[in-house]
Amino acid sequence: MDCKSIYVYGFGNPGRQDDGLGPMIIDKLESENIEGITTDSNYQLNIEDADNIAGYDFVVFVDASIDACEPFSFGRIEPSAEITFTTHSMSPESVIALCGDIHGMIPETYVLAIRGYEWEMFEGLSEKAISNFDAAYSFLLEKIEDMLTLKKVKIN
C-alpha cells in the first residue's frame, strides 16, 4: 500500500445553519483520527489556503451548496482565475490556481458540495441537511480510503 497525503478542508459558518456543513464534516472526521489525512476548517477560503494545500497529493474541499444535487455532489476541479467583485473569499478553483502560480504544482483536488437548505442565524443543521450530511460523510470516508490506497477516485 502506497499511502498518499490528503488534505480535507471544510469551510462555512456553523452559526448560519446549513452553511456549517463543511466545518461539521471536519469536526466529525477529526474524531476518527485517520492516519494520513490533515484537516482544517474556516469561514471561507482565502489566499493563504493556496499555501496550506501545497505539497499534498489529494485535496478535498467540503462546502455547503444551495444548488448541488441531493444529497451531495463530488467532482474533481481544475484551476480557474475566476475572482468575484470585492468579495473577501476565493473559490476552490481559484485557490488551486494560485497554488499553481506560487508553488508550481497543483494537488489533485475535489469538491464535496453538500446540499443545504436553511441559512438563518442559528446553530444546527436543518433536518434534510442532516440526512445529506450522513450520506456525504459515509461517501467521504470511502473516497479517503480510495485515496490512501491509490484506488481510482470515482466521480459521481
Added chain:
Amino acid sequence: MGRKITIEPVTRVEGHGKVTIQLDDAGNVAQSRLHIVEFRGFERFVQGRPYWEAPVLVQRLCGICPVSHHLAAAKAMDVIVGAGTGDGLTPTGEKMRRLMHYGQMFQSHALHFFHLASPDLLFGADGDPAIRNVIGVALEHKDLAVQGVMMRKFGQEIIRATAGKKIHGTGAIPGGINKNLSVAERDEFLKGADPLNVDKMIEWSKAAVDFFKDYHAKNKDYIDNFSVFPSSHLSIIRKDGAMDLYHGVLRCIDADGNKLLDDVDYQDYYKHIGEEVRSWSYMKFPYLRKIGMEKGWYTVGPLARLNTCDFIPTPLAQKECEIFKAYTNGKPNHMSMHMHWARLIELLHSAEVIKELLNDPDLQKDDLVVKGTKQKEGVGLLEAPRGTLFHHYRINDDDQIEMANLIVSTTNNNEPMNRGVNFVAKDVFTGKKEITEGMMNRVEMVIRAYDPCLSCATHALGQMPMEITLVDSNGEILDKARK
C-alpha cells in the same frame, strides 16, 4: 432616452450591493447610488440571550472580520461585568486582546492590498479582467503574490493563537481573556523560519508601503484625482492623540481639520451620532448630531485614522505617517486612492505593534480576568480594518440582552462611498455612448478603496456572481451581464 446602469453582485444570504447610475437623455450622469443591503435582524436575534454569549454569538454576523465583532462585543461586556471602560483589564488580558486585534488588522490589510487593490494598480483599470486579479498578480509578479499569501497566513496564525481557533474563537470573554500566549507560540512568531516570523512581516510591510509610494510617484495625476471630495473624518484615538486601533476616545475633524469631536468617551456615542434612514437604501446613514443629517456625515477607516491621529506610536510607521501628512501640508487628505497608502502604513504599524507585544512578558502571565460591579449597559468600540465599529448592549435583571445596537464600518462609510461612486460616475460615464469593462471597473475601484463588507459569513457555493444590468428610463433591460 435616459439609461440606468446597474452593477449588482447577486445576493449571498444576508448582504449584497449594487450600483445604479442614471443617465439623462443627453448622456450626463443624473444620479448615482450605491445600494447595500445590510443584514438587519441581528440586534433582534441576540435579544433574550445571556450577555456572556455575545462575544461568540456576534461572530455569526461576519465571516470576514469575526475578530472585530468578537472584540467589540467583549469590550461592551467588560463594561457590563464592571471591568471598566477599556482600561480596567489586567495587563495580560488587554495585551492578548491587542495582539488578536492587530493580527486581524495585519491579515485584513495584507489581503486587501495584495488581493483586491494591487491588481488594479499593476494591470491598470483597463487591464485584461482575465488577469486583473490575484492569480494574474501571481503569474506576473510572483514575489508580491507570495508576500500577500504569507502575510495573510501569519496574521491568521496570530488569530488562531489568541482566539483559540479560526471559527468562533473564544479568546475574549467579558472582563478579560481565557488564555495567555505560551512561550512556544511566542517563539514561533518571533523566530519562526522565514518567512513566517515578525521581522520578515515588518520588512515586507515596509516594502509594500514603498511599492505604493513608487507607484504613486509615477502616477500622481491618476492616484490624486481619481475620486476626491471634502469629508469629515472620525475614529477613536489614544487620549494623547496617538493612533490606537483597539481603544481610545472619539475624535472627528471636519474637511479643514477643525475638531468637531475630541476626547469624547465613546460610552456616550449616541449623544453625538445619529442614524438616518433614507427611503432608497436599506442601510442607515450615520451623522454627527451637532452638524445635522445633511452635512454631518463622515468617513471612517484607514484614511480617516491617518487624518485624525496626531502621530503613530511605532517608529517605522511614524516616519511614513510624517511623509503622508506632509503630502497635504498637514491638512486632511481627501483623495480616495490614498486610502491604499494609509492602509499600508497601518499594515506596517500593525506589524510593529505585534512585535512589541510578542516581546512583552505580560503575555505569559496568568491573571486573565477582572470582575467588578455589574452594570446594565455597555458600549464597545474599536477600529476594525474598515473603520470604527460600534457595539452597544443593555441587559435585564435576568442577565439577558434586551437591547443591542451595532453600527458597522461599512454603514459609517455609506455616504462617502456614495459620493465616491458619484465622483467617478460623472468622470467616466458622462458623454459616453458605450460602456466598457474598464469604466465599470473604475466604479468598482472606488468602492474597493473603502474595502466594504458587502457580503458576510454565509457563502454557499454558487451564490456569488456579479450581475450588470443596463436599463433604460422606461425600465426596459437593455443589456445584462454576469461575472
